[in-house]
Amino acid sequence: MVNEEDFEQVLNRSEQVYPPKEFLKKVYQCLANFYRIAVGSNMLSSFDFEWNEFAKTYDLGILETFYALKVLEEEGFIGLSESFYAPSKIHFRVDPARLYEVQIAHAKLDPLIKLLLRTYGGNLFSEYIKIQEPKLAKSLQISEDQLIKSLQLLAQFEVMDYDQRKDKPQLTFLTPRYDAGKLPLNLKRIEQRRELTIYKAAKMVEYARQTRICRTQYIQEYFGEKTDNSCGICDWCKENMKAQDPEGTESKFQSRVIETLTESGELTLQQILEKLRVPATEKNLNFIRQLQDQGLITLHQNGKLSIHGHE
Ligand SMILES: [Zn+2]
Structure with missing residues (x-):
């Protein structure tokens, strides 16, 4: 995560x-x-x-x-x-024990395998790693052609996937x-x-960070559309379905109110409910009133609410 x-x-x-x-x-x-x-x-x-x-x-x-x-x-x-x-990529297809057997059976390949493990670590067993043939060849003091042949040999033995770059x-x-x-x-x-670039990255992070509404709704809001239906499949929706117990819902709802006000500054009660896509039920209004009673949010003379201490 x-x-x-x-x-x-x-x-x-x-x-x-x-x-x-x-x-x-x-x-x-x-x-x-x-x-x-x-x-x-x-x-x-x-x-x-x-x-x-x-x-x-x-x-x-x-x-x-x-x-x-x-x-x-x-x-x-x-x-x-x-x-x-698109540099070359490699990935070990066998577990460390099997790899060790190969090292013993093919002593000539041992220095290369050791170098790969030293340079790229255990991730080689779990994912594709980008490699630079010239650098590896230099470390082993062999030619690049020799190195490529050894890598191809490991691939032939089905020890490793070698996704070789097309050309230099x-x-x-x-x-x-x-x-x-x-x-x-x-x-x-x-x-x-x-x-x-910076703007897009900030937006992406904002999307990932926000916990106010469903991910799909968030994207729709970003493109200026509005729907009241949450998607039901994103992590936010799953998290919210879990929170069925009243106390969990209450604190969840209240922290969303706080988050929304922190982001937006001042909002009317109506605006808060709209942003959170919740109806003005007695229960929801009570939750907001509680925040006010606890001194966490303030109601201003203009009828807008904000985080306590923020004007
Ligand atoms: Zn969703």
Whole structure:
């Protein structure tokens, strides 16, 4: 299940997707240096491109570099081949005990298996993990071709799934090389995309976090539609069906009222009931009155309610 930490990560990530312009220029300059390209030359030249290695060579942040390359591509300066986005993936199909038998039976594969376990850990048994063949080959001090053969062998033995990337990632310069300082980035467009990315991430997190109404209703509300029917199948609906005992319902309902007022500031009683999609029954009104009696919410002269202490 998602937790607060995941939400924070999504929000932080969204801020990084469009790195600052200085960093974009730096990455562009490093690319030119990497392939020794003079200003004004090499339009449409393609090169093998292992971006992890590239980032390491210039001591650039891995994730930040990945995002910068994407922006440079979006801006039309470079092209990145499909395998840039779809690296090889592996996954162990056997349990650790069976894997150990293979290690013993095929001593030649032992160093590779050990390296995989050391590098990617136990997740290899439960999910597909992205790998970088050049990096693994380097660690084992063998050629990339030899490494790929060993991986294919493990796949043949049905020990592992090896979802091999189609080809080596390629980077193509789509324009003659610019002077990095004068790289004509469309900063306005980049800023707009940056804001949109952050906005979407915030909305997604808001959707996951909210406990006021049913997920489906929340989406409909987001698109400006309204229905009084909850979907009955989302986690919120299931949670609310569980809360059949009166006390559970009461505290649940009351905490939803508090949450709604915290989000919205001031609301009339009618607005609260509408937002929560509940009828104005005596029971519901009593629950709200109790909150007022407990001093948790305040009724103002304008007839609106708010959290106590908030005007
Ligand atoms: Zn629902």
